[in-house]
Amino acid sequence: MPELPEVETTRRGLAQHLSGCVLSKIDVRQPNLRWLVVLPESLLGQRLLGVTRRAKYLLLRFASGNLIIHLGMSGSLRILTAYHPAGKHDHIDLIFSETRSNSPRGNSILRYTDPRRFGSFHYQPGAVSEHWLLQKLGVEPLAQEFSGLYLYHHAQRRKTAIKNLLMNHQVVVGIGNIYASEALFRAAIRPNVRASRLTRAGAERLVISTKETLEEAILSGGTTLQDFTATDGRPGYFRQQLYVYGRTGKPCRLCGTSVKRVATGQRMSFYCPKCQS
Numbered sequence: 001m002p003e004l005p006e007v008e009t010t011r012r013g014l015a016q017h018l019s020g021c022v023l024s025k026i027d028v029r030q031p032n033l034r035w036l037v038v039l040p041e042s043l044l045g046q047r048l049l050g051v052t053r054r055a056k057y058l059l060l061r062f063a064s065g066n067l068i069i070h071l072g073m074s075g076s077l078r079i080l081t082a083y084h085p086a087g088k089h090d091h092i093d094l095i096f097s098e099t100r101s102n103s104p105r106g107n108s109i110l111r112y113t114d115p116r117r118f119g120s121f122h123y124q125p126g127a128v129s130e131h132w133l134l135q136k137l138g139v140e141p142l143a144q145e146f147s148g149l150y151l152y153h154h155a156q157r158r159k160t161a162i163k164n165l166l167m168n169h170q171v172v173v174g175i176g177n178i179y180a181s182e183a184l185f186r187a188a189i190r191p192n193v194r195a196s197r198l199t200r201a202g203a204e205r206l207v208i209s210t211k212e213t214l215e216e217a218i219l220s221g222g223t224t225l226q227d228f229t230a231t232d233g234r235p236g237y238f239r240q241q242l243y244v245y246g247r248t249g250k251p252c253r254l255c256g257t258s259v260k261r262v263a264t265g266q267r268m269s270f271y272c273p274k275c276q277s
C-alpha cells in the first residue's frame with residue numbers, strides 16, 4: 001500500500017512535471033473505483049496551479065477547486081510523455097498540454113493505474129479542507145504541530161496500544177503499519193505498550209523517530225524521481241532498509257536478537273525484545 005513517503009514522492013514528481021500545464025482532456029475508462037469517479041468538464045482548459053498533499057491525499061489545485069486523489073491499496077500515478085496504449089488496470093488519464101511557448105514539450109499524460117480499485121478521485125470546488133474526506137484529519141506528522149507534547153497529551157488516559165495511537169488518523173495522519181513499527185523501534189518503545197504509559201521523554205523520542213523515519217524514506221524516494229516518467233513499470237517507489245517490519249525471526253540489525261511479532265488490534269507489529277524493552 002502506498003504510504004505517506006510514496007505519496008509525497010509522487011506529489012513532488014507531479015509538481016515538477018505538471019505545474020503550470022493546462023488540463024486538456026479527461027479520459028475515465030473505469031469510473032468504479034472506491035467511489036464513483038465524476039469529474040466536471042469545467043476543469044478542462046484550467047491550468048494546474050500546484051500540487052499539495054494532506055495526509056495521503058494528493059491535491060491538484062486549479063483556479064476553481066481541487067482534484068483530490070487517493071491511491072488506495074494499489075494505486076499509482078505516472079507521467080507519460082508519449083502515447084502508450086492503456087492496459088487493463090489503467091483506469092484514468094488526465095492529459096495536460098504544455099502552453100509555455102518556449103518549451104518543446106508536447107502533451108503529458110497523467111495515468112492512474114489501480115489493480116484493486118480502492119483508490120479515489122473527487123473534485124471539490126472552493127476550500128479543499130471542507131471536503132468530507134479531509135474534515136476530521138489530525139495533524140501532519142512532519143509539521144511542527146506534531147510535537148512530543150502533542151503526542152503525550154493525546155496518549156494520556158488511552159488504553160490502546162501506543163502503535164494504534166500512532167496510526168490513529170484523527171491524532172496524526174499518514175502513518176501506516178510499516179513506518180509506525182520502524183519509528184517505535186528507533187524510539188526503543190514496544191508497539192503494544194499502553195498509550196497511557198508513554199512518558200513525556202518517550203513521546204519526544206517517538207515524535208523525533210517518526211519524523212526521521214518518514215523523512216529518510218522521502219529522501220530515498222526522491223532519488224527515484226527520474227523513473228517517474230518511465231513508460232512502463234511502476235513509478236519509482238522504494239524500500240528503505242527496514243529494521244523490524246516484516247522481519248519476524250530474523251536477527252535485529254542492531255543487536256542480533258530475533259525480531260518478534262505481536263498483535264496490536266487488528267494488525268501485526270514487529271519489535272526487537274532487547275532493543276525495545
Ligand SMILES: [Zn+2]
Pocket residue numbers: 252253254255256257272273274275276
Ligand atoms: Zn535489537
